[in-house]
Amino acid sequence: MNGFRDYAHLLRFAALFVIAFLIFWAIRGFVVPPSFGKYGHYRAAALSEIAAHPLHHAGHAACESCHTDIQSTKASGKHASVNCEACHGPQAQHAADPSIDPGKPDTAVLCARCHAVSAARPRSFPQVNIADHSSGVPCQTCHQPHSPEIGATPAGGAK
Amino acid sequence: MNLSRRQILVLLPAAAVAWKYVLADSPQSAPNYNMSDHWWGMLIDIPKCIGCGNCVRACKAENDVPDGFFRTWVERYHVTDGNMTNPEVISPDGGKEGFPAVTEDAGKYFYVPKLCNHCADSPCTQVCPVGATFVSPDGVVLVDPKYCLGCAYCVQACPYGCRYIHPEKKVADKCTLCYHRITKGLTTACCESCPTGARQLVDLKNPKDPIHAFLKTHSVQVLKPQMATGAKVYYNDLDGSVR
Numbered sequence: 317m318n319g320f321r322d323y324a325h326l327l328r329f330a331a332l333f334v335i336a337f338l339i340f341w342a343i344r345g346f347v348v349p350p351s352f353g354k355y356g357h358y359r360a361a362a363l364s365e366i367a368a369h370p371l372h373h374a375g376h377a378a379c380e381s382c383h384t385d386i387q388s389t390k391a392s393g394k395h396a397s398v399n400c401e402a403c404h405g406p407q408a409q410h411a412a413d414p415s416i417d418p419g420k421p422d423t424a425v426l427c428a429r430c431h432a433v434s435a436a437r438p439r440s441f442p443q444v445n446i447a448d449h450s451s452g453v454p455c456q457t458c459h460q461p462h463s464p465e466i467g468a469t470p471a472g473g474a475k
Numbered sequence: 476m477n478l479s480r481r482q483i484l485v486l487l488p489a490a491a492v493a494w495k496y497v498l499a500d501s502p503q504s505a506p507n508y509n510m511s512d513h514w515w516g517m518l519i520d521i522p523k524c525i526g527c528g529n530c531v532r533a534c535k536a537e538n539d540v541p542d543g544f545f546r547t548w549v550e551r552y553h554v555t556d557g558n559m560t561n562p563e564v565i566s567p568d569g570g571k572e573g574f575p576a577v578t579e580d581a582g583k584y585f586y587v588p589k590l591c592n593h594c595a596d597s598p599c600t601q602v603c604p605v606g607a608t609f610v611s612p613d614g615v616v617l618v619d620p621k622y623c624l625g626c627a628y629c630v631q632a633c634p635y636g637c638r639y640i641h642p643e644k645k646v647a648d649k650c651t652l653c654y655h656r657i658t659k660g661l662t663t664a665c666c667e668s669c670p671t672g673a674r675q676l677v678d679l680k681n682p683k684d685p686i687h688a689f690l691k692t693h694s695v696q697v698l699k700p701q702m703a704t705g706a707k708v709y710y711n712d713l714d715g716s717v718r
Contacts, residue, residue: 357606359621365619369651370655
């Protein structure tokens with residue numbers, strides 16, 4: 317009899333321990349997201365959630381799939397390596413639905429952003445003092461933005 | 476099939492290891508994108524940067540970055556003293572609308588575009604108490620906005636000042652290296668809109684990426700190398716005055 321009493325209290329304690337563990341396990345299963353710990357100490361589902369963020373820039377490949385004429389004008393000019401959305405801004409909406417107006421960039425602002433003279437820019441980069449250079453005449457009167465060297469493209473090539 | 480006790484003991488660990496792979500499905504976030512094939516970084520070619528601010532504007536548009544906060548920004552350095560210890564650094568509105576023109580030509584000027592360095596051993600992910608920020612299997616440091624508490628430990632842990640607390644969501648926010656673009660085969664918004672190619676997305680696991688030849692033939696540096704963060708934003712021709 318004494319022997320039974322001796323381990324009965326251990327059994328009660330063990331049962332308590334098991335119950336506590338099961339409660340912990342149940343709460344843990346409820347609280348910890350299923351994908352947590354798949355790749356590391358974080359929620360793996362967050363990766364696909366972040367990857368699902370909508371696009372705003374379509375990427376130049378999408379532009380070039382339709383605007384092949386502009387692509388060929390650009391290819392031989394000084395702006396060959398300047399991607400479309402560098403000047404035209406984010407155009408994912410226009411790429412998805414061409415009826416959406418892509419808007420027309422303002423050359424007075426855009427050209428100056430890169431080409432306004434500043435001693436802080438790299439020397440080899442082409443720069444002009446806008447006021448002296450054009451005295452208010454819009455840039456695209458002489459320079460076709462897609463191939464800006466004068467005479468490089470037929471007049472009226474700007475689109 | 477008759478298995479002895481010894482055979483079972485040998486097979487059990489092997490089965491446990493195999494079971495792990497059975498449970499884990501293929502790590503893909505887009506149909507043709509395999510995370511284990513990539514290790515992303517960026518190359519910034521300082522002599523090519525003209526300070527136009529295109530990258531800052533493109534990043535804001537692409538990622539809906541709130542006004543006054545930046546996932547990428549451009550700093551202009553002006554170094555006049557010989558020992559390069561006292562650079563004058565400006566970044567008006569992150570360089571979003573460009574920089575004031577300079578007429579006098581004393582000292583040297585250069586632009587330093589900055590963004591998250593997507594460190595392989597990033598201090599920011601190590602301090603997160605809840606596992607809300609992490610280095611993804613393809614080498615991009617990301618924040619899980621649903622898990623982040625907004626405690627800002629990571630904001631102060633980043634040696635490069637690349638994180639902020641989003642003013643509306645109240646969670647940590649930072650450059651994702653346009654994870655939604657690079658997993659679809661596109662480049663980042665900043666690289667897409669850089670007119671001079673001063674910023675280039677690089678995939679260090681792609682043997683055909685030109686970065687490997689570039690690193691072997693140019694003077695390339697990362698920011699704060701002494702902190703051993705494993706930064707993966709490489710700067711070509713970085714001046715010693717840049718901190």
